[in-house]
Amino acid sequence: MQEIILVVDDDKAILNYTAKLLTEVGANVLTCNSPVKALSIIRDEPVAIVVSDYYMPEMTGLELFHRMREFSHSIVKILMTSKADLDMAVGAINSGEVFRFLSKPWQDAEMIAAVRDGVRRYRMLRASSEDMEFLLHALGQTIELKDTLTKGHCDRVATYAEIIARKLGLDMEAKHDIKVGSWLHDCGKIGVPEAILNADRGLNDEEMEVIRKHPLWGATVAEAANMPAMVVNIVLHHHEYYNGGGYPLGLAGQDIPLEARIVAAADVYDALRSSRPYRPGFSYDETRGIMQSMSGKQLDPAILATLFDGLEAHRDKSGDHPLPPRLN
Incomplete structure (x- = not known):
């Protein structure tokens, strides 16, 4: 069991x-005698399973367990309780909040079995998540086939958007949704004729x-696919302008969802840095100057x-900015 098990x-x-x-x-195994410290560990380490006492x-x-959702939805939760808390523990399992509970004093075999079952559950969740991520990424790449000028654009936008998200200290789930939204931000172009896209x-x-x-x-496509709200917001609002002059709804300032403002900046940066048939890509400093002129406007x-x-x-060393390695 190479996965990290945190006992609290x-x-x-x-x-x-x-x-x-x-x-x-x-x-x-990692251990912690404080739930507050446990949250710090979960934020910084790829914890697979948390085995926690109830009363602390x-x-x-x-x-x-509820606060852990800020950092990950795939962590498997095992709760240790007294027999007096049996109804509460059963309710938590039925609500999906807890994977297993162990009534104190538990037997060694019970703890080992629960953790091993938890590892299997975690691996299954991770595999399903990775399969879905692969499909979403492939969809983003497929959309690029319609526009011969944008090969690799969605991946680069995702990289730049994640740089912003990390600097802002956004949580793991938000960073993941921003990455997926970056891949899919132009998915509506599937309905735009290629004669227009490639004019x-x-x-x-x-x-x-x-x-x-x-x-x-x-x-509409993202909503029909039950994508998270952040992903839908990115797809819908990445062409809104900060001064209200964008589309499709003409939103302005803080009314534009944060995630859409992040991807909008990443999108413009990559568009300027990329070469086009009618112009070479701008240098880092040129791009920075152009985008500064857009500050507070677009x-x-x-x-x-x-x-x-x-x-x-x-x-x-040349003072330019190569594409950074793709972030995970």
């Missing part, structure tokens, strides 16, 4: 005994009206500052 209990004797038991059967001074085990001339008003519909078409000034703050770490 304010009783150090039980904590140490449980850790020793699980370590002896090959588990990779700072918060209950169920409260800990080597300026578009007329009628053609521009077709282009302006792609966020609405894409949002782009959120704070998001723009965060993007370039994050990009500075990737500048090379």
Whole structure:
């Protein structure tokens, strides 16, 4: 069992005994006697299973499990309770909040079996998640086939958007949804004729009206696929302007969802840096200057500052900015 098992209990004797038991059967165990400290560990480490006591001074085990959602939905939760809490534990399992509960005092075999079942559950959840992520990524790449100028664009937008999200300290779930939203932000272009997408001339008003519909078409697809709200917001609002002059709804300022403002900045950055048949890609400094002129108009000034703050770490010796390695 290479997955990390975190045991949380304010009783150090039980904590140490449980850790020793699980370590002896090959588990990779971390321990913590504070739920608050446990949240810090979960934020920083890829924890697979949390085995927690119910009654603890700072918060209950169920409260800990609820707050863990900020960082991950795939962690498997095992609750240790007294027999007096049986109804509560059964209710938690029925609601999906807890995978297993162990009534104190538990038998060693019960704990080992619960953790092994938890590892199998975690691996199954991870496999399903990875399969879905592969499909969503493939969909984003498929959409790019319609537009010969945008190969690799969705991946690069996802990379730049995640740089912003990390600098803002967004949680794991938000970063994941922003990555998926970046892949799918132009999915509505599936309804735009290729003659318009690949035109080597300026578009007329009628053609521009077709282009302006792609966020609405894409949002309809994302909603039908039960995508998270953040993903739908990115698809629908990534062409809104901070001053209200964008489309499709003409939202302005903070009314534009944060995730859409993030992807909008990443989208513009990659568009400027990428070469087109009618112009080479702009340098890092040229791009920064152009985007600064958009600050407060097309782009959120704070998001723009965060993007370039994050990009500075990737500048090379020439002073330019190569594409950073893809972030996970």
